Amino acid sequence: MTEQSASDATPVIIDCDTGVDDALALLFAVRHPGIDLRAVTCVAGNTDVDQVVRNTLTVLEQAGAPRIPVARGAERPLIEPLRTAHHVHGRDGMGDLGLPAPGRRAAGVDAVTLLRREILGSPRPVTLIPTAPLTNIALLLRTHPEVTRNIERIVFMGGAVATGNATAVAEFNVWHDPEAAAVLLTAGVPITMYGLDVFERVIVPAGDVRRLSGSGEAGARLAGRLLSHRDPVTSEEDPAGGLGDAGAVCAVADPAGLTTRRLPVEVNLAPGPARGQTVVDRRARPGEAELHGEAREQQLVDVALDIDVERYVKLYLATVEAGGAGA
Numbered sequence: 001m002t003e004q005s006a007s008d009a010t011p012v013i014i015d016c017d018t019g020v021d022d023a024l025a026l027l028f029a030v031r032h033p034g035i036d037l038r039a040v041t042c043v044a045g046n047t048d049v050d051q052v053v054r055n056t057l058t059v060l061e062q063a064g065a066p067r068i069p070v071a072r073g074a075e076r077p078l079i080e081p082l083r084t085a086h087h088v089h090g091r092d093g094m095g096d097l098g099l100p101a102p103g104r105r106a107a108g109v110d111a112v113t114l115l116r117r118e119i120l121g122s123p124r125p126v127t128l129i130p131t132a133p134l135t136n137i138a139l140l141l142r143t144h145p146e147v148t149r150n151i152e153r154i155v156f157m158g159g160a161v162a163t164g165n166a167t168a169v170a171e172f173n174v175w176h177d178p179e180a181a182a183v184l185l186t187a188g189v190p191i192t193m194y195g196l197d198v199f200e201r202v203i204v205p206a207g208d209v210r211r212l213s214g215s216g217e218a219g220a221r222l223a224g225r226l227l228s229h230r231d232p233v234t235s236e237e238d239p240a241g242g243l244g245d246a247g248a249v250c251a252v253a254d255p256a257g258l259t260t261r262r263l264p265v266e267v268n269l270a271p272g273p274a275r276g277q278t279v280v281d282r283r284a285r286p287g288e289a290e291l292h293g294e295a296r297e298q299q300l301v302d303v304a305l306d307i308d309v310e311r312y313v314k315l316y317l318a319t320v321e322a323g324g325a326g327a
Contacts, residue, residue: 009036017045017132018055021244030065041111047093057102073111074135077177095229125152131245138180159278160196175276259306264298
């Protein structure tokens with residue numbers, strides 16, 4: 001990993017619902033020299049928004065991060081009720097690890113206000129990384145559309161080309177607030193969709209998880225404990241851990257590890273079993289619907305289709321184990 005000066009670092013804002021893997025993403029973001037984490041905004045999703053704020057402040061404190069502003073955002077989706085993921089992330093959203101209450105406090109402004117302030121105040125265009133339901137981002141774009149002039153790209157963890165997890169076809173973040181995801185697609189800035197197709201593939205081997213868990217440094221040890229808790233695709237006998245949301249931040253730090261294709265994407269907003277599906281059009285040519293005059297305007301998105309798993313695992317480990325150099 002090469003050293004980068006602060007002036008070369010990419011200005012980043014993370015919008016999250018911390019969450020085990022959101023926490024892994026934050027640990028990486030505050031330690032990678034190529035990322036200038038300017039703010040973190042919180043939204044309900046994996047757990048309620050007040051717990052998300054507490055979790056976020058705790059992670060930043062454990063990581064030895066500088067005083068990055070953190071703001072409370074939407075406590076429910078635009079239309080749907082709040083539907084948490086406690087069955088995945090534990091009652092506290094952090095694997096019920098019993099982490100101490102943070103000494104830090106949230107900023108005295110709401111998430112949309114902080115997003116607007118930090119985006120427009122950045123000397124360089126900002127990269128937004130939403131790793132959560134997109135409610136805050138939709139409210140920002142509808143309330144303050146002028147922010148798009150200083151957004152470089154939005155890299156969101158959400159959606160799926162193939163199989164969903166909240167339903168057979170819908171990924172949790174988009175399913176949780178489909179209308180907000182549909183608003184995101186109209187942002188008018190470059191968008192990368194880091195969906196389940198790559199999200200589920202980046203697994204840290206068990207030996208590395210055990211090494212992190214035994215670290216004498218608080219941030220690396222927390223990463224190991226979080227990876228030990230979230231084990232979606234491996235057995236208990238081989239406790240490897242998925243990076244999940246953290247992979248989207250790795251993709252910002254090192255985009256060459258992600259293979260994308262620019263494709264039309266829309267969100268299914270209709271009631272029923274396909275609600276919240278990200279419909280990705282991978283056809284080589286128009287079909288009968290278009291030929292019969294049923295074409296619709298669809299937003300073009302850089303959709304992640306493949307990922308260099310080993311590259312991102314090495315990047316994550318090297319960054320987090322480097323210690324709190326940015327503290």
